Amino acid sequence: MSNKKFDVLLVGAGAMSATLGALLRELDPDLSIGIVERLEHVASESTDGWNNAGTGHAAYCELNYTSEDDNGDIDISKALSINSQFEVSLQFWSYLVEQGKLPQPESFINRTPHKSFVWGEKNVDFLRKRYQKMSAHHLFEGMEYTESADTVEQWVPLVMRGRDPSIPIAATKVEHGSDIDFGAVARGMIANIAKQPNFDLMVGHSVENLSKNADGSWTVTLDPKGKDSYDVEATFVFLGAGGAALPLLQKSDIPEGIGYGGFPVTGQWLVCTNPVIVSQHHAKVYGKAAVGAPPMSVPHLDTRNIGDTEALLFGPFAGFTTKFLKKGSVMDLLSSIKMGNIKPMLSVGMNNMDLTKYLISEVFQSDTERMDSLREFYPEAQDSDWSLKNAGQRVQIIKKDSEGKGTLEFGTEIVSAADGSLAALLGASPGASTAVNTMVDVIERCFKDKLDNQGWAEKLKQMIPSYGESLIEDAELAKRVRAYTQTTLKLKV
Ligand SMILES: Cc1cc2nc3c(=O)[nH]c(=O)nc-3n(C[C@H](O)[C@H](O)[C@H](O)COP(=O)(O)OP(=O)(O)OC[C@H]3O[C@@H](n4cnc5c(N)ncnc54)[C@H](O)[C@@H]3O)c2cc1C
Known part of the structure; x- marks a missing residue:
């Protein structure tokens, strides 16, 4: 029996549901909103500070966002798109800080220079061309480039000390x-x-099932651990359950969800909290990925500020698991195989041998091999300063193509019902950094009428000054917006 009715029910209390809830609350304070979270605390899966890399993905340092074609041309379109999406998050967070609706910015965001570092002639050539193309665009204005060992030593001393000078x-x-x-x-x-x-x-409530009612709303069955399950109703449901969004999407039975599968990838970090080492590195330094590595496994050595802890983090080391959440079930992958996605899932398995080989090699890596990977970045790293920690879980999207075969996608994707009564977020990258832009997309798909006729578009514009305009095309707007967010979020150089 239903005992509660919500205008909006958000499943999962991670970055995505939190962002959608915050946007919707600002757009209409009268909406009744519920958040259902299976764990006892919010933001404890991928969104927790220790479970992800905490990089504000702006495409400044992540080399996988700028691909090189066979003629040696660098494509920066993805980098521009990600940068402009990240600027949308910065604007909304700035608005919330100004309104006193988020705490002081230094409790959640800290200016940390983003650097790319490569070695070997081919990679140097790539980075030089990438810099030339990117720095010519206003969104990447101010990017600096060097091939001088002395300058790199000033920028990232740990990375240079003990390095072979002939390379x-x-x-x-x-x-x-x-x-x-x-x-x-x-x-x-x-x-x-x-x-x-x-x-x-x-909290402590798991969504077990959901079914569509005749009037277009949803009945959602909740399982409060140790007690009898019960139903709630919702006009709109958002499946922001991280890796577990896919099985819930399958349970919703919306035709738009047919054919999707998921490929789970685990992550681990090497973490150093020795203050002597931590104080010598203040940057996020991204390198080039190994052959076959999924894009999110690009190695990086990062300064992290999580709560009162300052640490260095290196990784991620990827691996294979059958769980869709860090605290999920080993049956997750098997249970997600359905008639509608078995062919795409099998074809992805067969057509991605580089990735399979890479994941197997990562799984069987010894502690010494992991430290050796770190020493490629930080040659004088000592084993005793570093310990291994498990990161969060990512479920990459497997999507059916026009021939019914599967393609493996590394981005995020919103799948929504045609009537706008349900949306699910699949995939993991660029993730939390672009959550605001992604959730605005959910609003545009599922609350179109309110956007067009109830003043929501104007309200969005107040919260996100660049809403409806292009930060990629409009240099003056980008400059103005950046001056505002960098001042409010204390990111100014
Ligand atoms: C190793 C790693 C590194 C990353 N690095 C970065 C980075 O540097 N920058 C960046 O921007 N992003 C990064 N990401 C991605 C980012 O962490 C995620 O995109 C983001 O946290 C996803 O948020 P979410 O709300 O979708 O999922 P989650 O944070 O996973 O939240 C989903 C929630 O749903 C709950 N849930 C699941 N099933 C149910 C159910 N049936 N009923 C009720 N609740 C349920 C879960 O318990 C969980 O709390 C990284 C991710 C990983 C794993």
């Missing part, structure tokens, strides 16, 4: 990069919504 190196630097505790952002947003009426946070 050519190059680096780029953008000073206004950021390190973000996405767990703190999500917890801050949910704490703010919880202060207001018309809100229910149901």
Whole structure:
């Protein structure tokens, strides 16, 4: 029997649901909003600070966002798109900080220069061309480039000390990069919504099933651990369950969800909290990925600020698991195989042998091999300063193509019902950094009428000044917006 009815039910209390809830609460304070979270605490899966890399993905340092074609031309279109999407997050967070709806920015975002570092002639050539193309665009203005060992030593001393001087190196630097505790952002947003009426946070409740009602709304069955399950109703449901969004999408039975599969990838970090080492590195330094490595496994050595802890983190080391969540079930992958996705899933397995080989080699890596990977970045790293920690779980999207075969996607994708009553977020990258843009997309798909006729578009524009315009095309707008967000979020150089 249904005992509660919500206008909006958000499943999962990670970065995505928190962001959608925060946007919707601002757009219409009268909406009744519920968040259902299977764990006892919010933001404890991928969104927790220690479970992700905390990089404010702006495409300054991530070399996998700029591909090189066979003629040696660098394509920066993906980097521009990600950068402009990240700027949308910065604007919304700035608005919330100004309104007193997020805490002081240094509790969740810190200026941390973003650097790329490569070695070997071919990679140096790539980085030089990438720099030439990117620095000519206003979104990447101010990017610096060097092939000088002395300059790199000033930029990233740990990376240069003990390095073979005969091997050519190059680096780029953008000073206004950021390190973000996405767990703190999500917890801050949910704490703010919880202060207001018309809100229910149901932690320790798992969504077990959902079915569509004749009037277009949803009946959602909740399992509160150790108690009898019960139903709630919702006009709109968002499946922001991270890796577990796919099985819930399958349970919803919407035709738009047919054919999707998921490929889970685990992550691990080497973590150093020795203050002597930590104080010598203040940057996120990204390198080039190994052959076959999935894009999110690009190695990087990062400064992290999580709560009161400052640490260095290196990784991620990928691996294979059958779980869709860090605290998920080993049956997750098997249970997600359905008639509609078995062919795409099998074909992805067969057509991605480089990835399979890479994951197997990562799984069987010894501690010494992991430290040796770190020493490629930081040659004088000592085993005793580093320990291994498990990161969060990512489920890459497998999508059916026009021939019914599968393609493996490394981005995120919104799957929504044609009537706008349900949306699910699949995939993991660029992830929490672009959550605001992604959730605005959900609003545009599922609340179109309110956007067009109830003043929501104007309200969005107040919260996100660049809404409806292009930061890629409009240099003056980008400059103005950046001046505002860098001042409000204390990212100014
Ligand atoms: C190793 C790694 C590194 C990353 N690095 C970065 C980075 O540097 N920058 C970046 O921007 N992004 C990064 N990401 C991605 C980012 O962490 C994710 O995109 C983001 O946290 C996803 O948020 P979410 O809300 O979708 O999922 P989650 O944070 O996983 O939240 C989903 C929630 O749903 C709950 N849930 C699941 N099933 C149910 C159910 N049936 N009922 C109720 N609740 C349920 C879960 O318990 C969980 O709390 C990284 C991810 C990983 C794994």
